[in-house]
Amino acid sequence: MVSSAGRFAELDPLLPPPVPLASGERLRAVTASGTQVSAMLQRYRHGPGDAPLLWSAAEVWQLFPDPETAGTEGFDALLGALRSQVDTEAPGADSACVVNWPSRDAEAIRAFLDHGLVPLSALAVRPAVVPENVETDASIRLAGPDDYPVALALCTATFDYTGLVAHRKREQTAELLGPALRRALGEKATWLAEVDGEVAALAQCDWVESTPGSEAAELLPSGRWGYVNNVVTAPASRGSGIGRALMARAHRELLNQGATGTYLYYNPTNPLSSVFWHRQGYRPLWTSWEAHPAWALR
Template identity: 50%
Template sequence: MTVGRVLVDAQSARFAGIDPLLPPVTAPADGDVVTAALPDGTRVAGVLHHQVHERRSPARLWSATEVWELAPLLGGTGGAGMDALLRAWRKRLDLARPAERDSACVLTWPSRDAEATRALLDHGLVPLTVIAVRRGPSPPVAGVATIRRATPGDLEAVLALALAELHYSSMVGSTVRRPDAVELKRRGLADRLAAGGPMWLAERDGVAVGLVECAVVTAEPGNWTGSRLPPGRWGYVNCVSVLPGARGSGVGRQLMAFAHRELARLGTVGTYLYYNPPNPLSSVFWPRQGYRPLWTMWEVRPAGALR
């Protein structure tokens, strides 16, 4: 058995004790290996992936252009192992010389691992995004809005709502307002509407005031979703937006109750989504809808600010 396999198995055992919803750890994809040693000689490792998104990539709407992402293999060492590995990462960055602007260091780790959280904070990383999950039924919610399926003819209304969400998120999370955001959003939404994906509008007096855009994915061994969620068919909530003048009126709650029932009807075992803990709306709204953090995505921008 290799050292990597030992670390993977030990990390799986530790994760199972932290949060029963975490799937077993899988070996990260090939990349640049970073290693570190603890004072007692115990070794930890991580796999570092470097990516530069193309200028017209939709990923640049929620990500820095140059990203250094570390997948830690700490075994059972907890916070001490995380601290040692982050120190080694900092030294590796000194050699790599990342861009001074529009770059980031990113690391995803179980939200309930308080020991590791202390080390991540000490090294300058910020909990910008969480992957939150929800399981269980959602009773109907009465409201003033009428909810219907979005169609290709609704593109302009859907685009306006999606851009409102992007604008707000850019102030309180990882989203970046790019010059070509409108074009990128229009193209992506048009494709999803044409494909008939699950997307619903909330209307008041015939005016679209809320949007929920979803997808259905399968978590299974070997795919990305399977590395983050328990096995099964899951509903993914990609975007929820309510126009500023309609916020606080129950439209969002009504939309999500409807979406939860529809996704359950499609055979999903639960739903998941991303939200930003610094967002004063999302950080209150999503726990009230039954979601709780499973993974936290830690980030520092620019990448050279890692301590």
């Protein structure tokens, strides 16, 4: 039998070794061929002012299959067990069933699709490769605290757009974004592109250390990673190359400061970001599969 670490390594050499889940409810199931499979189930409930509402339903049933789970049959059985559990709890309209799983496991994908899950978010990685030079008429500079109003407007607009193509739109988007954005603007890892004195694009980045035992180590190889958080190009400037030029600058700055690589989350259902990020050298490592509401899980 292949170990859980070996199983993940076979799926994708960039996956870190799986770690045991500390808490949750154990779900068990048996496949049609008699194989026993299991997963941990965790529940989350987010209040009106909680930042995760920007990317999450208010009620979440998240399934963590055991890392050695393999084959469509095993995931099919686990998702059936999850549906049975959800049926006992009467979830509301703002709810979801979620499974975050390595992106390259095609056999698992078959089961996810059969049970009505869709790929709403992907963690994608880019190796530490020096970006090409991109010519642009835009002026690119570090953002600071004084740029908060325009930065908030841009970020709010992109989250509102995401509400059309992925996670639901929230009326309080600006309020939820504000505190983290203020902190980010004071940390010298956000860049703005300006054209004729007007801000046309923003790239808000951060640093994440993936060390043994850390939360990041559950998803990323060890190292100091540049995290590309919010990236926005104003609608009037899309297609002009400003976004490419801005990210070339951001990638170069992060690599010059010792980044192992860079990573981000994007929505596979977003017709703008899904194309843009692949062209920038990113590829999915983990994909979050979701059913909204939770009772939409088949």
